[in-house]
Every structure is written in structure tokens, then in C-alpha cells.
Amino acid sequence: MLTNKIRPDYLKAGDVVAIISPSFCIDEDKLAEGVIFLEKWGLSVRVGKNASNKKGPFAGTDEERLADLQEMTNDPSVKAIICSRGGYGISKIINRVDFSALEKNPKWYVGFSDATVLHMWLNEVCGIMSVHGDMPLNFNNHEKTKSTFISLKKALFGDLQMIEWKGKFLRPGNASGQITGGNLSLIYSLTGTAAELNTKGKILFIEEVGESYYHIDRMMTSLRLAGKLDGLSALVVGGMNKIEEAKVPWGQSIEDTIYEIVKEYTYPVYFNFPAGHVSDNRAFYLGRQSEIDVTGKKALLVFA
Numbered sequence: 677m678l679t680n681k682i683r684p685d686y687l688k689a690g691d692v693v694a695i696i697s698p699s700f701c702i703d704e705d706k707l708a709e710g711v712i713f714l715e716k717w718g719l720s721v722r723v724g725k726n727a728s729n730k731k732g733p734f735a736g737t738d739e740e741r742l743a744d745l746q747e748m749t750n751d752p753s754v755k756a757i758i759c760s761r762g763g764y765g766i767s768k769i770i771n772r773v774d775f776s777a778l779e780k781n782p783k784w785y786v787g788f789s790d791a792t793v794l795h796m797w798l799n800e801v802c803g804i805m806s807v808h809g810d811m812p813l814n815f816n817n818h819e820k821t822k823s824t825f826i827s828l829k830k831a832l833f834g835d836l837q838m839i840e841w842k843g844k845f846l847r848p849g850n851a852s853g854q855i856t857g858g859n860l861s862l863i864y865s866l867t868g869t870a871a872e873l874n875t876k877g878k879i880l881f882i883e884e885v886g887e888s889y890y891h892i893d894r895m896m897t898s899l900r901l902a903g904k905l906d907g908l909s910a911l912v913v914g915g916m917n918k919i920e921e922a923k924v925p926w927g928q929s930i931e932d933t934i935y936e937i938v939k940e941y942t943y944p945v946y947f948n949f950p951a952g953h954v955s956d957n958r959a960f961y962l963g964r965q966s967e968i969d970v971t972g973k974k975a976l977l978v979f980a
Contacts, residue, residue, distance in 0.1 A: 684784050697741065697759070698791075722748070726741060738769050760812045767793045792858030804963065808960055839977045841948060845945065846935055854964060856880055859882075886918045889922070944970070
């Protein structure tokens, strides 16, 4: 178990960053948009040789996706690796990646959704911070807020200091600790693996999309049974988008569903954090010490 996370050097103009596709496939025009978008930030962009491949829903075979991830991880000139999109696929290759190059040359990895697997591996196995943020698939998505991309640039260049939001809070109060977590389904799926989350004393962030209400309840109940909800500093709930009813109506809101599972604990629970599969998907650091201060219906996440 690694507790003190390494912070890679922040980016500066002229740095080389890479776009790879370790999960589902992406159209070449979206990759091109991603390159142009990042070049406007003054960065030099490399695209993985297999990034636009297609094999079923995936961006090529496991070996092709792994090759790009490994190549960019090994290259000391690459200062950040950005997942082109989510979907599914990183869990099929993550245990085959050799991250030893990061011992001498740590770098930022960026993404969300399926990239949660990568974040958890980096945080728990490698002991390195990473950036939970949006990806090239959405760089030209006009439904995204300006804050989505402003926060991503600030996170990579070292200018992101805080995130303020309004929401519903249970047991509102202040909290501090490293931030961990990501997509609930992926957190749930990695329980029992090398990347299983260490949540004691941490601020646990969760978000989800396209699941049934009872699936949310089942996954959260499983985390509780596994002890992952014990001893948290706080629970932060981001976007819970397109959560669907099953044939038998669930009859509870997401807030009530989660509250029923964590009501025996005493830590704060914050809802409506602006991250996840939502239009306002703010970037933030995973594995970094942070504080949350609450005043009324406003909360402020401050990075130490």
C-alpha cells in the first residue's frame, strides 16, 4: 500500500503529450480535433500509432492498445498521456503494462469513465497522482461547459487550486484527505485486485452513467460489505446521469439510495460535484491531499 503519491511535473508550453485509445474506438476526426485543441495550449501532440484502429468496439486488439500505452509510458519525452475516450477495455490490458519507467520519469495520465481503471492502478500500485478530466472525444462537444476545459488546462499546467460548487449535503461539514475513486462500476469491478482502493481516511469520489437504480444500490452495498465505506474522510458524489428504472420501480432518488447505505457512518456526504458524465465535467487531481469546506449550500474543494 502506497500512501505518499508522487506528483509529476506540471506541463509547460512546448511539452510533448500523447493521445492514445486504450478502450473503445474513436473516429479519426475526433482524434484530429483533439490534436488541434491541445496544440492551441502550446503543446506538441503525438498520437498513438494504433489510436484510430478498430476491432469490434475496441480501438484495435488488446496487443495494439497495450503497445501504445506502453510506448508512451516508456518515452521520457512524453509528459502526459491522454485517453482519447472511455467505453471499456483498459481492464483487459492493465496488468500487462510495465510502469517501471515512471520511477524515473513520472508523468500525468488523463481521462475519466473507463480510465478509472488506469487511475486506480497508478494511484494504488504505482503511487502516482493523475488527472480525472475530459477527453478528446468531447473536446469539440458544445454541450460541455467552458469550466470543463479551463479546469483541465489548469490541472495540467499546475494552476488548478480549487473547485467550488453548490449541492445537497448530508451531514455537512469540513473534510480533508487524499481524493480517490472515479466511476462506480469500475471501482466495484476492481475489488480484490492489485488496484483495489485503499479508502481509509480518504475522500472517495464516485460517479456513474446509464445504470439502473438497483445497480447503484448493489455496487454501493458491495463496497460497504468490503469495508470500502468505513473510515472515509468524506464521500463526494459527482454526476449520476441517465440512471434508469428497472421493471419494478425503485422508488428512491439517488441521494436517498446512497444515504440508506452510508447512514450508519458520521462523515460528510456531498452531492452534485461537477465531474463525471455531465456537461460540467471539471478536472481534478486523484491521489492528492485536499480539503473540503462547506458554507451553507456551497462547498469548496481546495488542493493542498
